Amino acid sequence: MIKQIIVISGKGGTGKTIVTGAFSAMVENKVMADCDVDAADLHLLLNPKIKERHEFRSGKTAVIDKSLCDQCGRCIDVCRFDAIDQDFIVDPIACEGCAFCSHICPTKAIRMNENLSGEWFVSDTRFGPLVHARLGIAEENSGKLVALVRKQALELAEEKKCDWVIIDGAPGIGCPVIASLSGIDCALVVTEPTLSGLHDADRVIGVARHFGVSTRLVINKFDLNRGMTEKIEGYCKKNDIEMIGKIAFDESIVKAMIGGKTIMEYGNGKVKKVIERIWRKIQKSL
Numbered sequence: 001m002i003k004q005i006i007v008i009s010g011k012g013g014t015g016k017t018i019v020t021g022a023f024s025a026m027v028e029n030k031v032m033a034d035c036d037v038d039a040a041d042l043h044l045l046l047n048p049k050i051k052e053r054h055e056f057r058s059g060k061t062a063v064i065d066k067s068l069c070d071q072c073g074r075c076i077d078v079c080r081f082d083a084i085d086q087d088f089i090v091d092p093i094a095c096e097g098c099a100f101c102s103h104i105c106p107t108k109a110i111r112m113n114e115n116l117s118g119e120w121f122v123s124d125t126r127f128g129p130l131v132h133a134r135l136g137i138a139e140e141n142s143g144k145l146v147a148l149v150r151k152q153a154l155e156l157a158e159e160k161k162c163d164w165v166i167i168d169g170a171p172g173i174g175c176p177v178i179a180s181l182s183g184i185d186c187a188l189v190v191t192e193p194t195l196s197g198l199h200d201a202d203r204v205i206g207v208a209r210h211f212g213v214s215t216r217l218v219i220n221k222f223d224l225n226r227g228m229t230e231k232i233e234g235y236c237k238k239n240d241i242e243m244i245g246k247i248a249f250d251e252s253i254v255k256a257m258i259g260g261k262t263i264m265e266y267g268n269g270k271v272k273k274v275i276e277r278i279w280r281k282i283q284k285s286l
Helices: 016-026 074-078 100-104 142-159 175-181 195-210 226-238 251-258 270-285
Strands: 003-009 030-034 049-064 110-125 128-135 164-171 186-191 215-220 242-247
Touching: 003 016, 003 175, 003 195, 016 030, 016 164, 016 186, 016 215, 016 270, 030 142, 049 142, 074 100, 100 110, 110 142, 128 142, 142 164, 142 175, 164 175, 175 195, 186 195, 186 270, 195 215, 195 226, 215 226, 215 270, 226 242, 242 270
Parallel strands: 003 164, 003 186, 030 128, 030 164, 186 215, 215 242
Antiparallel strands: 049 110, 110 128
16 A cells, blocks of 8 residues: 655745655655645755646636627626726736626626646656646645645556655645645654744644644754754653654755755765654654
C-alpha cells in the first residue's frame, strides 16, 4: 500500500522544503509532489526535466458579445463588483465569475469563459518522478490545483508500483493546506524556535488533527533559541505530539541550497544524520 507523507509548516521559512528535499534524496521507490503551488520551490533543489506540461483551467470570467448586445444596461445594474463599464466591456480582474449577468441578459450576449489559471507538470529528476505546478499570478482555486497535483502523483505512484508519495505542502492553514491533508498517512510539521513558530505550528497541527491525520513535529535551527525550543518540547508533551527530531543550524544547509543540492548530497555532517533518523522513525511508525 502506498504511503503518503506530507511536510508542512505553520509559517513560511521554517525549512520545510529543505526537509522534503532531503527525503527526496534519501527515500527509495517514491514519487514526489510539490503542493506549494502558490510559491513552488522544490524544483530549485531537484532541477526537474519536464516530460509533460498541462494547462490548469479553473474559474470563469464574463465576456460580452457586442454583436448580440443591445446595450440595455441590465448587466451593469446587477453586477455588484462593478466589473462592467459603460462601454459594456468586462474587467477580467474585477469579475468574480458569479455568472449573474449572463443569466439576466435578455439577448444571451454574455458567456462565461473558463480561465487559464496555471500549469501542472510531470517531470523527471535525479531522484525520480516529480509532479508539480505553477499557479498564475493573482489566480484563485489553488486548492483545486493542489488536489490535481496530489491525484496525479498518486496515480503515477500506483502505475510505477511505488511505496511512497513525498509531498512538499504549502505553509499556513489555508485552502492549499487543507487540500493537501485529506487522506494523508503522516504530516510532518517543521517549525522553528520562535513564538510565532510555535503559534503557527499549533494552528496547522489543529487543522491536521481535524482531518484525522497523524502528526509529528521537527524543530529546525533549534540551537538558535534553546529556551523557546524547551517551550515547544513542553507543548508537544502536553498535547501528545511526537517530536521526532531537532535540527541544528548549520551553514552547510545554506551552501547546499546555493549549489542547488539537497543536504543529503552535501557532505556527511550532523544534519544529514539527524534527518536520516527522522525518516527512520516515520518509516517505523507507519
